[in-house]
Amino acid sequence: MATDSPVRFSQPDTPEILNLIDSILETLADTINEGEFPEIGYFNSSKKNVRYSQHTGYAPIDDTPSFIDGRKVESARTIAGLVYGLSRFREHLEQGMSMSLRDFYYMNKVKHVTDVLKISNQNETNRIINLSEKILRIRGQSIPREEFGVVSSPKGTFFGDLTLSDLSGKKLNCTNAGEYGWFISSRPFEVKIHDINIDAAVFVEKEAMARNLIELGLAEDLRIGIGSLFGQPGRNMRAWIRRLADNGIPILVLVDLSPWSLRIFSTIRSNSIELSNIRGLATPEAHLAGMTANDFWTSKGMLSEIEHSLESMSKSDIRCAQQNRNIPAIGKDEMLNKENEMMLKKKRKGELEAFKSFGLPLTELKGKYRKYIVSKAADVDVKLI
Numbered sequence: 406m407a408t409d410s411p412v413r414f415s416q417p418d419t420p421e422i423l424n425l426i427d428s429i430l431e432t433l434a435d436t437i438n439e440g441e442f443p444e445i446g447y448f449n450s451s452k453k454n455v456r457y458s459q460h461t462g463y464a465p466i467d468d469t470p471s472f473i474d475g476r477k478v479e480s481a482r483t484i485a486g487l488v489y490g491l492s493r494f495r496e497h498l499e500q501g502m503s504m505s506l507r508d509f510y511y512m513n514k515v516k517h518v519t520d521v522l523k524i525s526n527q528n529e530t531n532r533i534i535n536l537s538e539k540i541l542r543i544r545g546q547s548i549p550r551e552e553f554g555v556v557s558s559p560k561g562t563f564f565g566d567l568t569l570s571d572l573s574g575k576k577l578n579c580t581n582a583g584e585y586g587w588f589i590s591s592r593p594f595e596v597k598i599h600d601i602n603i604d605a606a607v608f609v610e611k612e613a614m615a616r617n618l619i620e621l622g623l624a625e626d627l628r629i630g631i632g633s634l635f636g637q638p639g640r641n642m643r644a645w646i647r648r649l650a651d652n653g654i655p656i657l658v659l660v661d662l663s664p665w666s667l668r669i670f671s672t673i674r675s676n677s678i679e680l681s682n683i684r685g686l687a688t689p690e691a692h693l694a695g696m697t698a699n700d701f702w703t704s705k706g707m708l709s710e711i712e713h714s715l716e717s718m719s720k721s722d723i724r725c726a727q728q729n730r731n732i733p734a735i736g737k738d739e740m741l742n743k744e745n746e747m748m749l750k751k752k753r754k755g756e757l758e759a760f761k762s763f764g765l766p767l768t769e770l771k772g773k774y775r776k777y778i779v780s781k782a783a784d785v786d787v788k789l790i
Contacts, residue, residue, distance in 0.1 A: 422541070423495060425543060429540070433488060442475035445540060446473075447539040448469075448470055449471045452678070457734060461687065463678055463681035463734070473536075482522060486524075487540070489513070489518060490530075491537065505556065505557065509533075509555060513530050534550050538683065549683050551591055556592065557640065559588045560642060561588070561589045561634055562583075562588055564586025564619050564630065565630025566579070568600040570597040571587075580625075584616070589639075593641055593645040594648065596648070603624075604790070608638075608646065608656065608658050608659065609633055611757045615631055621770075623771065626790065627790055628790055629778075630654070643672070646691065647685050647688050657694035658692065658694055662715075663748070664745060667741055667744060668732070694781040696755050698744055707780065715754065717752060717753060717754075
């Protein structure tokens with residue numbers, strides 16, 4: 406059952422996962438050998454099985470089970486796909502190897518496998534992976550696909566005075582890992598953090614602004630870490646943000662004034678309905694650090710001088726904002742709902758790149774960025790230098 410405090414991911418070890426996969430495969434084999442049709446139960450990520458709370462984000466409640474009934478032709482094919490998938494996951498995990506979503510799709514294109522499973526596109530194999538996450542559970546928690554070897558390409562970077570050892574075992578400082586910093590591991594819960602010398606972490610929606618903040622030396626000047634989300638953050642970035650929050654680092658999220666950007670922030674803070682069964686991807690204590698309606702549409706707004714830079718919302722932007730009303734993490738949140746409604750009223754949006762509309766020399770632009778970040782941090786009781 407969901408609780409009123411964030412539930413952290415309890416990381417299983419490899420032997421536990423291997424034993425669980427073996428147990429499932431053996432149970433299915435025994436059922437078939439006994440002449441019975443197998444049936445697999447699991448809890449789907451739907452409104453029936455998900456609860457939203459500002460304290461936990463989206464959390465599973467295991468209310469209404471779903472079943473894959475082996476007596477039905479399509480379900481039998483799904484079970485066959487699960488058996489094949491679990492066997493491949495087990496093999497890779499035992500050998501310490503990983504695979505991508507695309508790798509798994511091509512594993513299903515082996516001739517004798519294709520003849521049986523009739524896989525026509527990657528959506529079908531992705532569904533097998535998603536089902537595996539729901540079926541593989543230890544201590545009441547779903548096992549993320551990364552833990553049984555299925556990973557995505559790393560997305561997102563982090564720059565700042567933080568020392569860690571990545572999955573290769575190499576020790577590095579995130580200020581010395583390249584111009585953007587460290588590319589976030591696909592399995593950040595297994596990264597060892599040795600030393601943290603930052604007072605907050607600022608995660609920026611746009612890569613260009615994150616890069617500028619790094620180039621202007623604001624990470625060092627303000628003793629902050631700077632993360633680049635590259636748009637909607639991947640699972641690896643959300644898990645990394647959770648890791649930092651668990652280490653007592655205040656989390657500030659710098660996004661556009663856009664209905665899409667509200668979704669980005671809400672995903673960081675609350676996770677999503679679809680991935681509610683995967684714990685450790687929500688950071689309810691994350692703070693929205695801009696852009697906001699007050700920045701542009703109040704007399705003392707820090708960006709009121711460049712209100713002219715705002716652009717008209719497109720039909721898809723307006724539709725997104727209207728849909729946001731029905732997303733619990735936005736519609737039920739007083740602050741985010743207010744931002745969303747103001748955008749619908751004004752029908753205008755702003756981008757982080759709008760800071761360039763001040764037309765300032767770089768030294769003065771640095772001061773503008775600095776003042777903005779410090780002020781936004783102070784608004785949520787985070788003190789920066």
